[in-house]
Amino acid sequence: MSTVMKIENLEAKIGDKKILKGLNLELEAGKVHAIMGPNGAGKSTLSKTIVGHYDVEVLGGDITYKGKSIVDMDAEERALEGIFLSFQHPVEIPGVNNAYFLRTALNAKRKHEGKEALNAAEFLRLMKSHLEMLGMKSDMISRSLNEGFSGGEKKRNEILQMLILEPEVIILDEIDSGLDIDALRAVSEGINKMKDGKRTFLVITHYSRILDYIEPDYIHVLKDGKVIKTAGPELVAQLEEHGYDAIEEE
């Protein structure tokens, strides 16, 4: 197996509160990893730490991505290197045109990769093709980024960004929260489209619902700032039946 990301003995705090307490996790390239765990286990902190969020202070341990340590990298650099976070609560940015934002992001990435920038017309074609697939209206092109979007629209827009930016490691933080069944289907379809055996997914969830749509290869159980169990997808059924308390640390 080839490892795309390795987290070793990671300790991190937010404010004065230590949340990650020696977390170990290995992500196998091209696989879907689900992180499950009770509220307060540190699931969101883990995703924030990977993308370099300003709230988090790393106290010890390391995260290596494609063999390089990333804990001292700027957030934008991690993004350009291919790490993507689908936010649980995407923030509204008034007046910033959604298409303009996305084209700027895509062209920043293309520049980083030594590729030529896409012009407005080329980009629009690309964006439109994805909009349709996600069941999004064409006014998403001109609306302001996340402003006044419904919960479902916000999540679809996150997936749209993922499809356009084509990242290598994709973190989905509670992607299914607040979605109705149609939105859930559309979002899952978008995600499954990206499953090409090369991209790696880290699906953070405390419900198993999304896992019916995106079949995980591995389940990692997170509790009190540590991964306490890693198993195959069969673990989902067990968790549903017995809850997290029944899981013993390995």
Next chain:
Amino acid sequence: MANEGLDKAVSGEYALGFEIDIETEIVPPGLDENTIKFISNKKEEPEWMLELRLKALKKWETMTEPHWAKLDYTPIDYQSISYYAAPKEQLDSLDEVDPKILEAYEKLGISLEEQKQLAGVKVAVDAVIDSVSVKTTYSAELEKHGVIFCSISEAIRDYPELIKKYMFSVVPMADNYFAALNSAVFTDGTFVYIPKGVRCPMELSTYFRINATNTGQFERTLIVADEGSYVSYNEGCSAPTRDEHQLHAAVVELIILKDAEIKYSTIQNWYPGDENGKGGIYNFVTKRAICEGDNSKVSWTQVETGSAITWKYPSCILKGDNSVGEFYSVAVTTLAQQADTGTKMIHIGKNTKSTIISKGISAMKGQNTYRGLVKINASAVGARNYSECDSLLIGSKCGAHTFPYLESKDTQGQVEHEATTSKISDEQLFYLRQRGITEEDAVSMIVHGFCKQVFSQLPMEYAVEAKALLELTLEGSVG
């Protein structure tokens, strides 16, 4: 992390701080009757104009400098300023403009050569350096439509009836301290007259440049839109980087007759001084429009990025029934800049309507104040106003203040006011950075989004310029 970054990203370099290397004729500092006579004589003005100037001087001498604005600055010594400076070679033919001046204007992004512009959108330009207009383009072509577009000095000589009728009619000579000073010493500026029923065939613009040291610039602009006419007018300005403060006290009067419309846009980019408040232009400006006739309309759009001190309240007197006044403003204060700006909407006619959209952006030690008055007279039955004043703070050392005043004598008038103050949040910045956008680009994206409503009011070419200018101004204040 965000704050240090922000500061770095909003302390952009002033790009237009060069000096034009030309010989200048400049009068010694000081202001008295002789100064006025000298200016009037230089301009070859008729006797009646000189008399008006002297009257204004007398009034000014009895007035005191106002200090009600939220501005803090070293007192201005009016006797230490030189009131007239002009490029030495006075040229008769417009084709003989000093190549250095043409070059300087090219550097400012403005072409004074008509043939060079033919490929793109035509914009007629009046170029004013210090106290004189050096060139006005397209005058001949405009004349075919009956449009008068010339320097105010020429207008005083060539169109005395129009000047006598309209000058001082909107901003009376002793309206306020700075207007009175301007009325006495104004040196150049632009005059525009659009005849009945004419839609001005091109954008008109004036570009003001302060160049000489130790001088003030006192221009006067007068635009008359006769019945059923339309004009879009733009002004821009810049000045060299200097350690001492320079005074700019202008007056703009707009007269809009029945069914006519004036769209007036300003991109103000005077030298702002440095981060310690050293140098920079003191900008004390009186701008006022009167919607004299029924169904007339005026809109002021301003993008204010320059000056150490800005004191400016473009106003609309809505006298005609159904007349409409609009004010769209973006004011940026970074470094140690201070701005006290806003508008006055005076509703007199029936069913008059006004809209105020003000966007203040403060960064570093910048202080930004919105001050606005909406006044609805008893006669203004059915008047409506909508005001929106939003402030955006970048970093924690800057300030934003809002002083909206409302006087309504019509109980049925509809007045809506909304105000917000927001900070560029770390969360917004992070979101954009997580998509691979640098912090600087993220700030400029958020700021542009904030200003969108105002930029969309500018003519296309100017909107592009305004965006670029904003980017440059805020460059380096985040990082």
